Amino acid sequence: MARSEDKAAAQNEALVDTRVDSFLVREGRAIRPDLHRARFGAGYPALDDAPQHGEWFPRVAVSGVVWRPAPRLRTETTLWVPPTPDPRLHPLTKGPDLALLGTLRAEAQSHGADDALLYGEEGVVHEAANAALVFFDEEGPLMGPANWVLESTTLRATVEAGLMPKPRRAEIRLAEALELQAWCASALHGWTRVTRWIVEGKMVQAAAHTADPANTADPENTKTGRINARLWESAVDVTAR
Template sequence: MSPRHTAWFAWRPGSHLAPARPPDAPVLAADSWLVQDGRARFTAGHRARFLAACRAAGAGRGLDADGFFTQALARLPRTGAWFPRVELLGGARPVLGLRLRPCPERTGQARLSCWYGPDPRTCPTRKGPDLAALAGLRAHARGRGADDYLLTTPDGRASEATSATLLWWQDGRLCLPAPGLPVLPGITAAWITARATRLGIPLTPRDVRPADLSGHEVWLVNALHGIRPVTAWPHTPYRAGPAERAADWQRAWQDAARPLPAPRVPRPSARQAARP
């Protein structure tokens, strides 16, 4: 397969993934992660989040989302850089599919601006339904010299970026948005907080407004870029704090990649095995 080629594979429960044309249907659930030369990070977490999203979307057991995810992992290329996405597409008959995409450009830092307009999300705690709206908002940010927008609640509290979890350092503590805010459960963020706990670093959930982040080391974290320190706040009066901890954590994130499970070789049927 060409490294520039994007393909879509449909899941036939109890069978296999086959090349197909994706149906023109809304995305009910989705998940994606970075694959580099057959290595990926936290696939168990992405599986669990995707299965939970399928259940929340009302997907029936007959679709076998767990079996589909196993086959999707087996179908991924073992060379090159990819950013595959598993999808549950809705309609009269929901269908599971794998969108095999080449890896987009990745960066090690981010310019973050603030979005104070209407929140475009309709389902902020489930990845999938809001992907198109968030991509449009992110494109708007890039048109204004930023990499992403920081979303806020109606009362002005910072929640997350359009494509990443918000984390920051304050008083020697790793801080995260307070529980109850409308945010997507982040797989990369979960790894970061677990590592912080192992290292004895205090974790502190806090309600903050964007102004409270000024001067602190702020991170945007997700499965594509890993950990990106915020190095500029375009179109705001805020200033970026020094990225003193990011490099060490970025190295640890790089080292967290593990080989994908070996592709399963189909067993021949009894009739095939009997052929000379």
């Protein structure tokens, strides 16, 4: 019994040590850094050396922080539907499955997409490989089952700011998902509209975003763009505790 308990403790310790966090930092400020710290848990390193100029995308781990220049941001997302279901072993912890998710994103990009859809054995949609996924029907926002969806700091910040109702949980199957308006939520890109799907090698136009004006050439003139702007208006010093 003691040996099995020791093994379980070692596995838990290894899981803790693989936790990671990352989010956009602009001019030394970030959206709700407190939520990132709370989700990560014990061992979150200090961010006192945060650059005060430019855009950064730090990789935060128990071992420390690596300050990486932020990649180019996008305002729309194309999602690729892979042929196999969600491969994650630890869907509620950010970090342990990072290599798997990185491979999925690379595959998605090879198909002309930005990210990959994660779904279960029965075809129920979970989320995107590197973003939360929120759908909209006539009753409001909805998202996948809680036991398969990582807590999204961007979504929580949006709901707590009164910019969106809390999404209800639902079992959304792929066929239904393709017919619903969808947004991705990322701590890097913020909210982006899902505008295309790639299914079995074919590009499928996503459901129209009816809340947006007909001319959406200006990303700030979309609902997602306006929410992102509101969130950044309340951004705080990334070192705030």
